[in-house]
Amino acid sequence: MSSKPLNELLQSELDWCWGHRKDKCSQKCADASADTSSYGLGEVLMQNHNGRLKPVEFCLRMLTNAKKRYAQIDKECLDGVWASKHFYQYLCGLGKCQLLTDHKPLVTFINLKDLDTTPIRCQSLLIWLMKFNPAAEYVPEKHLVVVDALSRISRRGQGLEGVRFGDHGISSLIFADDVVLLAPSSLELQHALGRFAAECEVAGMRVSTSKSEAMVLDRKKVACTLQVGGEVLPQVKEFKYLGVLFTSEGRMDREIDRRIGAAAAVMQSMYRSVVVKKELSWKAKLLIYQSIYVPALTDGHELWVMTERVRSRIQAGSASEISFLRRVAGRSLRDRVRSSVTREELGVEPLLLHIERGQLRWLGHLFRMPPGRLPGEVFRACPTGKRLRGRPRTRWRDYVSRLALERLGVPPEELEEVSGEREVWASLLRLLPPRPGSG
Secondary structure, eight states: OOOHHHHGGGOTTSOOOOOHHHHHHHHTOOEEEEEEOSSEEEEEEEEEETTEEEEEEEEEEEOOHHHHTSOHHHHHHHHHHHHHHHTHHHHTTOSOEEEEESOHHHHHHHHHOOGGGSOHHHHHHHHHHGGGOEEEEEOOGGGOHHHHHHHTGGGGGTTOOOEEETTEEEOEEEETTEEEEOOSSHHHHHHHHHHHHHHHHHTTOOOOTTSOOBOOOOSSOOOOOEEETTEEEOBOSEEEETTEEEETTOOSHHHHHHHHHHHHHHHHHHIIIIITOTTSOHHHHHHHIIIIIHHHHHTTGGGOOOOHHHHHHHHHHHHHHHHHHHHHTTOOGGGOOOHHHHHHHHTOOOHHHHHHHHHHHHHHHHHHOOTTOHHHHHHHOOOOSOOOSSSOOOOHHHHHHHHHHHHHOOOGGGHHHHHTSHHHHHHHHHTOOOOTTOO
16 A cells, blocks of 8 residues: 555645545555464454555564463454554544454354343453444455464474573564564574474465574674575674664663664754744643653663663753753743743653653562563563673662662562552652752
8 A cells, every 4th residue: 555645644835635545545454354372362454455455564462371261252352352452543433444353253243243142251342343343254264374373473482492581481572573583592593593484484474584683692792693595694783673772782771872862853853843833832742742752762761770871861861851841831041940840830740750650660560460471570580690700780670679769768678569559559659759950
């Protein structure tokens, strides 16, 4: 599908007009294919292009231990609901949404829209689906090879030990069609890669060598030669996965510097396109600030280790931010109004407070995660091996424990008990005051 008609709506020099070409362009994205296995859910959003369905976006979700025990009809219904939520921006506003599935009972439930004959758990799920006016169509499993492979892709790593974290072995990380394979040696990684590539070919897919790279997590330079289909994958020192920059040394400094630089560029462009626009209200300008500038700076901030250097860099960048907020409030430096007063009137919290609150919120999530959830298991695990000589790096767990003691007064031995009460922990975070001098 050509997106040019829709991209024209984003150009400020053109008049905003929704016509036949734009309507035809948006109506093509109306087919969602969903399938479930015992391990996860797989969905593909597709468009009809010259009589053939072509994928637009993939998504994958692993099932929790509780949802693995759902009946098959409940899993299939949950899969359709999650697909509609994930592709909401594509499906919202369309006259009709077509759901392709290989589960015949689900077709009957969705098309009849009779809640009285629907299982209890499926009723609330079907109520959510009704807002999209869905029409389910049965497609044999052999014709749903892409989505079926996504739902069963977690089996690709079975039998491989992967990287050990305490008692847990992690051989792969999967998000939609982005896959990371992990192994303790290049030989084992080549074996896992070859096995994964073979499974993809069986499902009618292939590994894109132009988008695949190899990286060794080691402070020393270690060679790692990997091949896929006779092509050698390039070895890099930096790798971006899900928008976060990972380095071979295992440090987050480059990622934090990149975020600060990206936020500075966003702020500069906002001065040219937002501040000078007199037709925009101050509420609209703040909404743009909160939806563009703040995520550009703080995406992935939950796992940052906030050293004094990082704090000073963010503080230095906040000078341009407070200048923007002052302009939004209709003030200048001559008014001699404190930055904290301007923030309070606009309802904007300091960036350092936003970052620290997000880190402590994520800490509470980790403590409350049930057994079996990968982030919680890695957080609780004790890695084996020896540290190198010299001053050890500050672990995120040590940093955030000190942060909770300093900002909330909760000692490390009481963290799990206090954060286990969701409402208590949330109330403590809401009352978290800004640091002195943070603007």
